[in-house]
Amino acid sequence: MGKPANAWMGMQKKKWSLMVLALFSLSTAMVFFMRTAFDSCNANTSSSFEEGRDRASELVHSAGRAGSGGPSPLDFMKSKLVLLVSHELSLSGGPLLLMELAFLLRGVGAEVVWITNQKPEEADEVIYSLENKMLDRGVQVFPAKGQKAIDTALKADLVVLNTAVAGKWLDAVLKENVPRVLPKVLWWIHEMRGHYFKVEYVKHLPFVAGAMIDSHTTAEYWKNRTQERLGIKMPDTYVVHLGNSKELMEVAEDSVSRRVLREHVRESLGVRNEDLLFAIINSVSRGKGQDLFLRSFHESLQIIKEKKLQVPSMHAVVVGSDMSKQTKFETELRNFVIEKKIQDRVHFVNKTLTVAPYLAAIDVLVQNSQARGECFGRITIEAMAFQLPVLGTAAGGTMEIVVNGTTGLLHPVGKEGTTSLKNNIVKLATHVERRLTMGKKGYERVKERFLEPHMAQRIALVLREVLQKAKSRTNS
Numbered sequence: 001m002g003k004p005a006n007a008w009m010g011m012q013k014k015k016w017s018l019m020v021l022a023l024f025s026l027s028t029a030m031v032f033f034m035r036t037a038f039d040s041c042n043a044n045t046s047s048s049f050e051e052g053r054d055r056a057s058e059l060v061h062s063a064g065r066a067g068s069g070g071p072s073p074l075d076f077m078k079s080k081l082v083l084l085v086s087h088e089l090s091l092s093g094g095p096l097l098l099m100e101l102a103f104l105l106r107g108v109g110a111e112v113v114w115i116t117n118q119k120p121e122e123a124d125e126v127i128y129s130l131e132n133k134m135l136d137r138g139v140q141v142f143p144a145k146g147q148k149a150i151d152t153a154l155k156a157d158l159v160v161l162n163t164a165v166a167g168k169w170l171d172a173v174l175k176e177n178v179p180r181v182l183p184k185v186l187w188w189i190h191e192m193r194g195h196y197f198k199v200e201y202v203k204h205l206p207f208v209a210g211a212m213i214d215s216h217t218t219a220e221y222w223k224n225r226t227q228e229r230l231g232i233k234m235p236d237t238y239v240v241h242l243g244n245s246k247e248l249m250e251v252a253e254d255s256v257s258r259r260v261l262r263e264h265v266r267e268s269l270g271v272r273n274e275d276l277l278f279a280i281i282n283s284v285s286r287g288k289g290q291d292l293f294l295r296s297f298h299e300s301l302q303i304i305k306e307k308k309l310q311v312p313s314m315h316a317v318v319v320g321s322d323m324s325k326q327t328k329f330e331t332e333l334r335n336f337v338i339e340k341k342i343q344d345r346v347h348f349v350n351k352t353l354t355v356a357p358y359l360a361a362i363d364v365l366v367q368n369s370q371a372r373g374e375c376f377g378r379i380t381i382e383a384m385a386f387q388l389p390v391l392g393t394a395a396g397g398t399m400e401i402v403v404n405g406t407t408g409l410l411h412p413v414g415k416e417g418t419t420s421l422k423n424n425i426v427k428l429a430t431h432v433e434r435r436l437t438m439g440k441k442g443y444e445r446v447k448e449r450f451l452e453p454h455m456a457q458r459i460a461l462v463l464r465e466v467l468q469k470a471k472s473r474t475n476s
Contacts, residue, residue, distance in 0.1 A: 072107065072108050072456060073453075073456050073457045073460035073461075074104060074105065074107075074108045074110075074456055074459070074460045074463070075108050076460070076464060077105055077108050077109075077110040077460075077463065078108050078109035078110060079109060079110070079111065080105075080110045080111070080157040080158065080467075081110075081111045081113070081152070081155055081156045081157050081158075082105055082110050082111065082112050082113070082156060082157065082158045082159075082160065083113050083115065083152050083153055083156040083158070083159045083160070084098050084101070084102055084112065084113065084114050084115070084160050084162065085115045085117060085144075085159065085160065085161050085162060085166050085169050086098050086114070086115070086116050086117065086162045086163070086166060087116075087117050087118055087162065087163050087165040087166040087168075087169075088116060088117070088118050088119075089116040089119065089126075089127045089130050089131065090126060090127075091126060091351065091353060092283070093190060093378060094162055094163045094188075094190045095130070095162070097162075097188075097190070097242070097378075098114075098160070098162040098188070099130065099133070099134060099139075100245070101160070101459070102114060102134060102137070102139045103137055103139075104456060104459075106137055106138050106139060111140075112138070112139045112140065113139070113140045113141075113142055113152050113156075114131075114134055114139050114140065114141045114142070115141075115142050115143070115144045115149055115152075115169070116141075116144060117144045117165075117166055117168065117169040117172075118144075119144070144169065144173065145172070145173050149173055150173065150174060150177060153173075153174060153177070153181050154177060154180060154181065156181075156184065157184065157467060157470070158184055158186060158463065158466065158467060158470070159181055159184055159185045159186070160185075160186050160187075160188055161185055161186070161187045161188065161208075162188050162190075163188070163189065163190055163191060164187075164189055164191050164197075164201045164202055165191075165201055166187075167187075167200075167201040167202050167203070167204060167205070168200065168201060170182075170204055178204065179207075182204055182207045182208050182209075183207075183208075183209055183469070183470050183473035184209060184466070184467075184470035184473075185204075185208035185209055186208070186209055186210050186211075186212055186462070186463070186466045187205060187208050187210070187211045187212070187235075188211075188212045188213075189211055189212070189213050189214075189218070189222060190213075190214055190218075190375050190376075191375065192218055192221065192371070192372045192373070192374075192375050192396060193287075193371070193372075197225050197226065197229050197230060199230055199232075202226065202230070202232070203232070205226065205232060205234065205235060206232050206233050206234070206235055207235070208235050209235065209236075209466045209469045209470050209473075210235050210236045210237065210238060210462065210465070210466050210469070211234060211235050211236070211237045211238070212237075212238045212240050212459075212462055213237060213238070213239055213240070213375075214239075214240065214241065214242065214375045214376035214397060215239065215241065215375055215376050215396060215397030215400050216239050216400060217372070217373075217395075217396050217397060217399065217400065218372075218375045218376075218396065218397065219237050219239050221372065222234060222237075223237065236465075236469075238461075238462045238465075240455075240458050240459055240462060241376060241397075241400065241401075241449070241450065241455075241458070242376055242378050242381065242450070242455055243381070243449075243450050243451045243452045243453070243454045243455030243456075244381055244382055244385050244446060244450055244451055244452065245452055246452050248356060248382060248385060249385055249451065249452075251356050251360075252356075252359070252360075252382075252385040252386045252387075252443075257360070258360040258386070259360075261356070261357040261360035261361060262360045262361045264357065264361075265357050265358060265360070265361035266361050269315070269317065269347045269349075269361075270347075271313075271315050271347075272313070274312050274313075275312055275313045275314070275315055276311065276312045276313065276314045276315065276363050276364075276429055277314075277315050277316075277317055277361065277362040277363050277364070278297060278314065278315070278316050278317070278362070278363070278364045278366055278391075278425060279316070279317035279318070279319060279358060279362040279364070279365060279366065280293050280316075280317075280318055280319070280320075280365075280366045280367075280368055281319040281320060281355055281358060281359075281365065281379050281383075282319075282320050282367075282369070282379065283320045283322070283351060284318065284320050284321050284322060284327070284329065284330050284333070285327075285329060286329050286370070287369065287370055287371060288320070288368065288369055288370070289368030289369055289370045289393070289413075290318055290320075290333055290368070291329070291332065291333060291336070292368060292370070292414075292415065292417065292418050292421070293316070293318075293366050293368045293421065294316060294318075294333060294336055294337065294346065295336070295418050296418045296419075296421040296422040296425060297314075297316045297342075297345075297346070297422075297425060298336075298340050298342055299418070299422040300314070300422045300423075300425040300426050300429070301314060301342065301345065303422070303426055304426065304429065309426070309429075309430055310430075311429045311430055312429075313345075314345065314425075314429060315345050315346070315347060316342075316345060316346045316347070317346075317347045317349060317358065317361075317362060318333070318346065318347070318348050318349065319349040319351075319352070319355065319358050320349070320351055321348040321349060321350050321351065322350060322351050323348075333348075334348070355379065355382065356382075356386075359382060359383055359385075359386040359388065360386060362388065363388065363428075363435065364388060364389055364390075364391060364425075364428055364435065365379070365380070365383035365388045365389075365390050365391070366390075366391045366392075366421070367379065367380050367390055367391070367392035367393065367398055367402075368391075368392070368393055368421070369393055369395070369396065369398070369413075370393065370395075370413050370414065371395070371413065372395055372396050373393050373394075373395025373396025373397065373398050373399075373413065374395075374396045374397050374398055375396060375397055376396075376397035376400075376401070377392075377396070377397050377398050377401065380392065380398060380401045380402065381401060381446055381450040383442075384401075384407060384439075384442030384443060384445060384446045384450070385443060385446045385450075386439075386443075387436075387439035387440055387442065387443045388439050388442065389407065389408045389409075389428060389435055389438035389439050389442065390402050390407065390408035390409075390442065391408060391409055391410075391411065391421060391424050391425065391428070392408060392409075392410055392411075393410065393411060393412070393413045393417065394410040394411065394412055394413070395413050398410070401445075401450070402442075403441070403445065406438065406441050407438055407441045407442035407445055408438055408442065409424040409427070409428075411424060
């Protein structure tokens with residue numbers, strides 16, 4: 001009786017794994033890397049960022065009332081024509097966020113048209129897949145150039161430019177029609193790096209209806225930088241933090257799904273259930289700090305060994321690898337692992353849309369973005385939904401998500417931050433209760449302000465105001 005029963009249980013377990021993983025391949029496509037954005041603030045920079053912060057509590061509570069079961073705060077967009085212009089279509093945060101907005105608008109009956117400004121001439125599997133995902137949801141996909149694009153921009157009630165680079169589309173395609181379209185443009189900016197501050201990208205920025213930015217830190221940076229470097233003024237600017245999708249929250253709150261995914265991923269990595277996993281989930285690049293994380297991780301192993309601390313076997317997981325590109329940086333990471341003889345402790349996982357299985361499998365998320373940090377960092381609130389503590393850099397939007405000492409621990413950017421990160425890894429490795437408490441506090445914070453209804457409420461406030469401005473400018 002024992003063997004047949006065990007075999008049956010094994011079959012059921014595999015069946016569950018396949019079902020759940022299949023679900024993820026369909027439902028969590030909106031999140032890898034930033035995967036990417038809305039804290040409850042609708043801050044107008046022309047009046048002050050502090051005013052926006054003061055309104056946070058009010059907006060959070062109103063968003064909560066607009067939760068599941070009630071009318072959508074975006075219902076007023078029904079039958080509106082919205083043109084979404086993305087600089088590219090890829091698995092990066094900006095395009096995926098714009099797709100998410102497209103689906104929210106389609107859900108309330110808006111007519112949505114998508115344009116990708118930069119597309120490779122050769123066939124691209126990712127673009128094909130994402131375009132078909134949009135077509136399946138009723139989003140129309142038009143070529144970036146031509147009369148059809150111009151006519152749509154002129155007829156649209158709202159035009160959303162996604163990222164600073166998308167600004168190049170205006171002059172290249174609309175040409176003499178640019179002034180007619182600018183009054184109804186909402187510019188959604190995600191970039192934090194200085195090389196995006198070029199006049200050719202953002203010269204029309206002062207004349208659009210508004211700019212929407214993912215964090216207060218980034219909004220302040222853009223305000224100062226555009227004025228100091230380019231001599232131009234930002235339009236009315238709205239800070240809109242992101243929220244977790246309903247699909248992701250359903251999985252995060254389903255103990256059976258989490259357990260199945262945890263077992264499946266850990267088995268694939270060759271680690272035990274009791275092992276302790278620290279993961280960094282970002283595209284592998286120097287700006288995301290995987291090198292500094294691995295250095296801190298290696299040093300934490302040395303401390304634990306020297307002090308003979310009693311902790312489970314520790315592992316580092318790097319999700320976002322892509323050796324097919326043979327980048328110098330990724331080669332450096334792998335050589336470091338070999339040099340330090342920690343191949344059995346470090347696991348590289350290829351880029352994927354389905355990060356939820358890894359969030360279910362790990363114990364701590366490391367958000368180690370360098371320089372100015374993440375504009376927001378969608379993966380951070382996703383990890384908190386899975387009750388994971390976050391070890392993050394004290395920079396960018398991460399500081400607006402993680403409450404230091406409560407939902408995670410922050411450390412400085414740069415090489416000087418490796419010591420703090422090393423110590424924080426050891427702290428969470430040796431204090432199980434602290435780790436679990438931080439995870440629960442993070443989950444509570446997500447429930448309070450980082451859900452899709454919160455996001456829909458906040459973006460609705462922005463869209464309503466932008467539409468009113470566009471209407472008044474058109475009539476004047």
